[in-house]
Amino acid sequence: MSVPNSKPDLDESINVAEAHGRIIREAAATAREKRIADNGREPVSLWLVVVIGISGVVAGGILGNGGAWFDYQALFKPGYVRDAAPGGDDSGPKPKDAIAAYSTRGAKLYSAKCAGCHGPDAKGDGANYPSLAGSKRVLGNTDALAMVILNGIQGPTSSGKTYGAGIMPPQGAGMGAEDLAGLMTYIRNGFGNTAGDVVTVDMAKSALDISGKRAKAGQPATDAEVMAEHDKALPGEPLDPATMLNPVTLQPATE
Amino acid sequence: MSSTAQSIQDAKLRADIDRSLRHPVMFFMTSGAAWLAVSIILGLISSAKVHSPEFLSGFGWLTYGRVFPAHIAALVYGWGFQAAFGVMIWLMARLSRQECKSAGIILAAGHVWNFAVSIGLLGILGGAGTGVPWMEFPTFIWPVLLVTYFVIVVWSFIQFRVRPSGYVYISQWYIMAAMVWFPWIFLTANLLVFVFQGHPVMAAGIAAWFKSGLIFLFFTPVALAASYYLAPKVTGRPIFSYTLAKLGFWSLAIIAPWAGMQKLTGAPIPFFLPYLGAAATALLFIPALAAGVNILRTTLASPEAVEQSPSLRFSVAGIIGLLVFGFAGLFLNLPGSSLKLTQFSLSGYGFEILALYSFFSFIMFGAIYFIVPRITRREWLSRRLISMHFFFSVYGIIAVSVVALFGGLMQGIGQEEWIQPWINAATRTYPYAIFITIAWAFILFSNVFFFLHLTLMWLRLGRRSSHPTLLVSHHGGSSPHGAEGDIDNAGPGSADAHAH
Amino acid sequence: MSLRHFIIGLSVSFGLAWLSVVVIPFVKMRNLAPIALNAEEPDSGPYFPKRAGRVANGAEIYASNGCYNCHTQVVRPTYAGNDLFRADWGGLKADPERGDTRRETNAYDFLGEKFAHIGVSRVGPDLSNVGRRVEAIYSPENPSRWLYAHLFNPRYEADREKSTCPSFRFMFDEKEVGTGLSDDAVTFSDGRSPGSDTTEFVPNSDAKALVSYLLSMKKDQPVPASIDFAPKKAEEK
Numbered sequence: 008m009s010v011p012n013s014k015p016d017l018d019e020s021i022n023v024a025e026a027h028g029r030i031i032r033e034a035a036a037t038a039r040e041k042r043i044a045d046n047g048r049e050p051v052s053l054w055l056v057v058v059i060g061i062s063g064v065v066a067g068g069i070l071g072n073g074g075a076w077f078d079y080q081a082l083f084k085p086g087y088v089r090d091a092a093p094g095g096d097d098s099g100p101k102p103k104d105a106i107a108a109y110s111t112r113g114a115k116l117y118s119a120k121c122a123g124c125h126g127p128d129a130k131g132d133g134a135n136y137p138s139l140a141g142s143k144r145v146l147g148n149t150d151a152l153a154m155v156i157l158n159g160i161q162g163p164t165s166s167g168k169t170y171g172a173g174i175m176p177p178q179g180a181g182m183g184a185e186d187l188a189g190l191m192t193y194i195r196n197g198f199g200n201t202a203g204d205v206v207t208v209d210m211a212k213s214a215l216d217i218s219g220k221r222a223k224a225g226q227p228a229t230d231a232e233v234m235a236e237h238d239k240a241l242p243g244e245p246l247d248p249a250t251m252l253n254p255v256t257l258q259p260a261t262e
Numbered sequence: 263m264s265s266t267a268q269s270i271q272d273a274k275l276r277a278d279i280d281r282s283l284r285h286p287v288m289f290f291m292t293s294g295a296a297w298l299a300v301s302i303i304l305g306l307i308s309s310a311k312v313h314s315p316e317f318l319s320g321f322g323w324l325t326y327g328r329v330f331p332a333h334i335a336a337l338v339y340g341w342g343f344q345a346a347f348g349v350m351i352w353l354m355a356r357l358s359r360q361e362c363k364s365a366g367i368i369l370a371a372g373h374v375w376n377f378a379v380s381i382g383l384l385g386i387l388g389g390a391g392t393g394v395p396w397m398e399f400p401t402f403i404w405p406v407l408l409v410t411y412f413v414i415v416v417w418s419f420i421q422f423r424v425r426p427s428g429y430v431y432i433s434q435w436y437i438m439a440a441m442v443w444f445p446w447i448f449l450t451a452n453l454l455v456f457v458f459q460g461h462p463v464m465a466a467g468i469a470a471w472f473k474s475g476l477i478f479l480f481f482t483p484v485a486l487a488a489s490y491y492l493a494p495k496v497t498g499r500p501i502f503s504y505t506l507a508k509l510g511f512w513s514l515a516i517i518a519p520w521a522g523m524q525k526l527t528g529a530p531i532p533f534f535l536p537y538l539g540a541a542a543t544a545l546l547f548i549p550a551l552a553a554g555v556n557i558l559r560t561t562l563a564s565p566e567a568v569e570q571s572p573s574l575r576f577s578v579a580g581i582i583g584l585l586v587f588g589f590a591g592l593f594l595n596l597p598g599s600s601l602k603l604t605q606f607s608l609s610g611y612g613f614e615i616l617a618l619y620s621f622f623s624f625i626m627f628g629a630i631y632f633i634v635p636r637i638t639r640r641e642w643l644s645r646r647l648i649s650m651h652f653f654f655s656v657y658g659i660i661a662v663s664v665v666a667l668f669g670g671l672m673q674g675i676g677q678e679e680w681i682q683p684w685i686n687a688a689t690r691t692y693p694y695a696i697f698i699t700i701a702w703a704f705i706l707f708s709n710v711f712f713f714l715h716l717t718l719m720w721l722r723l724g725r726r727s728s729h730p731t732l733l734v735s736h737h738g739g740s741s742p743h744g745a746e747g748d749i750d751n752a753g754p755g756s757a758d759a760h761a762h
Numbered sequence: 763m764s765l766r767h768f769i770i771g772l773s774v775s776f777g778l779a780w781l782s783v784v785v786i787p788f789v790k791m792r793n794l795a796p797i798a799l800n801a802e803e804p805d806s807g808p809y810f811p812k813r814a815g816r817v818a819n820g821a822e823i824y825a826s827n828g829c830y831n832c833h834t835q836v837v838r839p840t841y842a843g844n845d846l847f848r849a850d851w852g853g854l855k856a857d858p859e860r861g862d863t864r865r866e867t868n869a870y871d872f873l874g875e876k877f878a879h880i881g882v883s884r885v886g887p888d889l890s891n892v893g894r895r896v897e898a899i900y901s902p903e904n905p906s907r908w909l910y911a912h913l914f915n916p917r918y919e920a921d922r923e924k925s926t927c928p929s930f931r932f933m934f935d936e937k938e939v940g941t942g943l944s945d946d947a948v949t950f951s952d953g954r955s956p957g958s959d960t961t962e963f964v965p966n967s968d969a970k971a972l973v974s975y976l977l978s979m980k981k982d983q984p985v986p987a988s989i990d991f992a993p994k995k996a997e998e999k
Contacts, residue, residue, distance in 0.1 A: 073537030327828020393825020519779030528838025
């Protein structure tokens with residue numbers, strides 16, 4: 008790799024200037040390098056020692072969690088007993104009876120969508136918005152009620168009276184089966200109403216289906232249409248209102 | 263007269279060493295840079311799939327579970343190791359003042375390494391991955407890598423042994439240590455996970471120990487060796503404190519082998535092991551701080567050098583990355599709070615990328631920008647290409663690291679909210695994942711420039727000049743090196759060439 | 763510092779950790795003593811949770827497709843995380859027969875596998891008890907149907923439309939429908955199946971192995987008293 012004529016040791020036969028020029032020309036980067044000077048003897052500053060000390064303390068704390076060192080037999084923390092879920096003796100929300108479970112869901116939806124017109128106490132205002140408390144529609148057959156909720160209604164209501172401009176806007180947009188079931192169960196069993204049964208998720212699914220298949224799908228329903236074609240209970244297995252359910256998933260909780 | 267003669271002698275020896283190593287080192291640098299680009303493309307694809315799972319979906323070889331391990335494998339075994347090899351053999355040769363007589367063998371071994379990594383990567387993408395994190399290559403690959411590794415580094419070991427007696431540089435200790443640590447860790451992990459049948463959970467623990475060992479006991483010492491060389495060399499100043507350097511080295515040596523098992527907190531292995539790992543990882547802030555303070559105080563004593571020299575600027579950025587990485591190690595491993603939150607989150611990836619890119623890769627870039635002109639005897643072509651590489655990489659890596667660390671914390675908080683359905687925790691990562699994809703795009707962009715630049719140098723198309731390519735251009739020739747960027751048509755060394 | 767001192771220092775510092783943290787636990791855990799199922803009855807046999815299904819093959823598919831990058835297989839004790847508070851990760855909170863069956867992962871839960879896929883991160887839920895969840899909650903009448911549907915298109919069902927699980931369509935073959943849909947053809951919960959009017963998607967051997975492996979993931983069997991960490995009932999105190 009070396010140039011054939013170079014000698015490892017410098018002696019008089021090497022022309023320094025010529026060698027100098029050759030190095031500069033060919034290996035400029037190497038030639039201009041600085042030398043690594045001797046290492047400094049600056050003292051280690053105090054704040055560095057302090058920070059190192061703090062890291063040591065933190066690490067010591069971490070190690071403290073490790074129990075007995077080098078205890079290869081203990082695969083779990085010695086003396087470990089499972090903690091109960093914080094904030095309650097069950098994990099997850101407490102189970103409720105079916106009507107309460109569905110109503111929890113329905114209440115949220117009611118205050119978001121319905122209370123604005125029908126009022127937070129569901130009594131309406133007598134002239135523009137009908138009362139849901141004691142309403143024949145609400146306490147009647149579930150298919151009819153579902154059609155009105157999903158599609159709105161035009162003209163007179165189940166009491167024969169026309170409220171306000173005579174139109175309720177449809178509420179079905181974006182409403183899933185669980186939401187519809189919760190809402191219907193809520194209004195049928197709250198505000199003084201006592202239907203005493205649960206509109207299940209399956210029933211609500213059927214309702215969504217039926218609503219989509221209406222002859223006048225997309226348009227608001229009328230009292231006449233609803234009484235003629237939808238005055239029946241929604242198809243689906245009835246659910247014993249005393250069943251305990253998980254209010255979040257609406258699934259049975261055996262607890 | 264004799265001191266000038268001495269320095270000629272010295273410069274000549276250095277030039278000869280550089281010339282002897284030109285082929286293997288250039289190969290490792292360029293090939294490594296190519297692997298880096300491949301790895302970043304794979305990283306971009308996998309990051310995109312985290313927030314848009316339908317991106318390129320339906321192909322077996324591009325499914326996230328194969329592309330992501332391939333990204334890590336290319337980053338570690340393709341780029342990481344090859345950059346480390348290039349830097350290690352050059353540094354050891356220079357510091358031991360020995361020419362390399364086995365350049366051909368090293369080059370051949372480097373090609374074998376490349377071939378093995380390529381086969382391994384195709385194996386992962388083709389569905390033959392082993393499923394062990396960071397050890398996903400099909401099991402016939404690791405013995406090839408180990409043998410190749412020995413063939414590459416044994417000459418450096420020999421060079422150290424026959425060095426002229428006298429001072430041993432701190433960089434040499436770090437390189438020697440890395441050369442000893444890596445095969446010990448690699449052989450242990452591969453034997454105990456793939457060859458000897460142990461308990462399946464302990465095998466997972468050993469794989470976690472391997473990952474940590476590779477980061478702290480191979481990539482970290484190689485990067486520190488490079489920065490301990492570059493800082494005094496480029497600035498001309500001594501290392502700030504030798505005591506601190508020794509403290510940093512030995513604290514790393516003593517603490518790092520215990521780290522790694524914190525990934526298995528809560529799993530059925532001996533109870534103290536994960537907490538020992540967490541404590542060790544947190545304590546590794548000490549060597550990071552020691553080395554970081556030492557090198558920063560050395561370099562910041564001459565800030566104009568940091569401003570001008572690309573190698574120094576990348577190195578300083580890398581050292582800052584080291585400090586952030588060391589602090590993250592402390593912060594992420596607190597069992598009462600962050601450990602359970604970040605154990606299975608994006609933070610782990612952020613931590614690894616901090617180590618591999620913002621620390622190791624930046625210092626490797628610095629070393630490459632220093633070494634390549636010396637071995638090719640050409641200067642870098644364009645200040646702007648270097649600047650683009652620097653700034654886009656910095657933006658990108660700050661984004662990836664910070665977002666992944668913070669996003670992982672948010673993700674972990676969501677995961678621990680057990681009352682909420684799982685989808686709440688899963689969707690928390692969306693914004694962070696998108697950010698990370700964009701950041702990888704920046705980094706890819708920067709590395710395309712780097713790879714281009716490096717290839718041009720490899721093809722000997724660099725500038726023939728005695729003036730270095732500095733990051734700050736001096737108009738009017740006020741720089742001691744004269745007007746930068748000129749091509750000496752009369753040949754370098756004519757008229758006003760300076761000598762040191 | 764001479765080379766000799768350096769090598770000694772390095773070997774001691776590394777070797778000590780290597781022995782304590784890697785070699786010794788490896789050897790000890792390799793020889794994990796079996797625990798009697800019932801400490802009071804010495805003849806009750808060892809605690810050996812059997813796993814039905816193609817565990818070895820399925821684990822290979824799980825590994826080579828990188829599922830461990832997003833799913834974990836460890837239910838951590840309560841001092842290390844909140845996994846056990848979830849209703850269906852460590853077991854079932856409300857199993858019809860046994861009540862609350864949830865428990866931590868123990869060292870015997872990975873029998874039959876060479877490498878425990880503890881997992882790298884949790885983008886998706888923990889899978890230690892995915893078999894239990896599928897059979898008890900998601901689709902008791904046809905558990906593998908749910909898993910094939912999920913693997914084929916994780917985002918089809920409304921409650922998982924934001925899932926980022928990759929689609930493993932490449933593990934299914936499109937075939938002409940015979941007289942009716944095959945038993946294991948991919949069908950979703952609404953009864954629809956992908957493919958055209960005349961084709962169906964049938965899992966290939968990789969998918970079958972993987973689903974068999976996933977269905978074997980039931981890690982909530984009763985455990986011997988020495989690794990049973992449930993709080994003691996009031997009357998036993």
